[in-house]
Amino acid sequence: MALTIHGIFASRAVRPLWTAQELGVPFEHVPTPYQGGATRTTEFLALNPNGHIPVLVDERPEGRVVVWESMACALYLARHHGRGDGHDIAPANxxxxxxxxxxxxxxxxxxxxxxxxxxxxxxxxxxxxxxxxxxxxxxxxxxxxxxxxxxxxxxxxxxxxxxxxxxxxxxxxxxxxxxxxxxxxxxxxxxxxxxxxxxxxxxxxxxxxxxxxxxxxx
Ligand SMILES: N[C@@H](CCC(=O)N[C@@H](CS)C(=O)NCC(=O)O)C(=O)O
Known part of the structure; x- marks a missing residue:
């Protein structure tokens, strides 16, 4: 799948999760918890060196885009996966x-x-x-x-x-x-x-x- 959102719902990951769900874009949800060490693995730190959720991974034709910082993830989704026609939650102008x-x-x-x-x-x-x-x-x-x-x-x-x-x-x-x-x-x-x-x-x-x-x- 093109879009993956890492992070459990009961965390700041709700910001991109809710945005993606509102936009109706298909995404894979990897419910990485913030406790228990899952955000400190080598694999996870390669995605977000801060060791925090959420992380958004967007596999695009031109290459992979990785976004961390929850508000940036939400705004990125709206900007690049919204229709922007005034009928969804993405800014229209x-x-x-x-x-x-x-x-x-x-x-x-x-x-x-x-x-x-x-x-x-x-x-x-x-x-x-x-x-x-x-x-x-x-x-x-x-x-x-x-x-x-x-x-x-x-x-x-x-x-x-x-x-x-x-x-x-x-x-x-x-x-x-x-x-x-x-x-x-x-x-x-x-x-x-x-x-x-x-x-x-x-x-x-x-x-x-x-x-x-x-x-x-x-
Ligand atoms: N400013 C960051 C903060 C991210 C953040 O602190 N996430 C928490 C969960 S809500 C986390 O991953 N904590 C685990 C840790 O810091 O080890 C954002 O908005 O994405």
């Missing part, structure tokens, strides 16, 4: 491309570290390792970018749009939803930012996402 780029970079720089902290200290870590002070500080800091997202969604709604970057769901929504989702266990934040909460629910109710989630459960 430079303005939509700019939206996808800026929201993807925004998610990793403004949101990711604190959202991950919320996920870990509310759910991921064993209870004895959870730190209420770290959690409270992360939730407090997240109020700044989540306000930006909330206001953006309000402005979009006023124009009759339910998604971030276009009249339809696009890769920009995938990139931000995958990260903002980590803050969902914070009831306070979700209550404070109801548009973010509702938009996250809408994104995660997409058949492509649910299909991947179901496949991961099996």
């Amino acid at each position: 430079p303005a939509e491309d700019a939206e996808a780029l800026r929201w993807a970079f925004w998610a990793v720089t403004e949101l990711e570290a604190d959202a991950l902290c919320v996920l870990m200290h509310r759910l991921g870590l064993p209870p004895q390792r959870r730190d209420p002070d770290k959690l409270a500080a992360a939730e407090q800091r997240l109020r700044v970018p989540l306000r930006v997202l909330e206001d953006h969604l309000a402005a979009r709604a006023a124009q009759g749009h339910a998604y971030l970057a276009a009249a339809r769901f696009t890769v920009a929504d995938v990139c931000v939803a995958c990260v903002a989702n980590w803050a969902r266990p914070s009831h306070d934040l979700m209550q404070a930012f109801p548009r973010v909460h509702d938009w996250l629910q809408r994104c995660h109710a997409r058949p492509a996402y649910l299909a991947l989630k179901e496949a991961a459960r099996r």
Whole structure:
């Protein structure tokens, strides 16, 4: 198969997996876990010297393309495997491309570290390792970018749009939803930012996402 995505669903690999599934492009999924040493083998390190998932391998007529960094993988897929005609999640013009780029970079720089902290200290870590002070500080800091997202969604709604970057769901929504989702266990934040909460629910109710989630459960 031309496209291979390495990395389990319950990781940053969800970003390219969800993008590929939305685009309807055939791909092989190699569910490499991030624990247990699979990302430290010589073979894996040859694909990604950082030893992280996800990795995307695209066997193209002109040669093999390897992409790591989850947001780069998602944006690459949309750009090179999307139709770009305004009917799928790929950017259809430079303005939509700019939206996808800026929201993807925004998610990793403004949101990711604190959202991950919320996920870990509310759910991921064993209870004895959870730190209420770290959690409270992360939730407090997240109020700044989540306000930006909330206001953006309000402005979009006023124009009759339910998604971030276009009249339809696009890769920009995938990139931000995958990260903002980590803050969902914070009831306070979700209550404070109801548009973010509702938009996250809408994104995660997409058949492509649910299909991947179901496949991961099996
Ligand atoms: N900035 C990277 C981070 C990748 C990353 O840290 N992936 C985690 C799983 S979500 C991983 O592979 N951890 C294993 C390790 O670091 O050993 C990206 O977005 O792709």
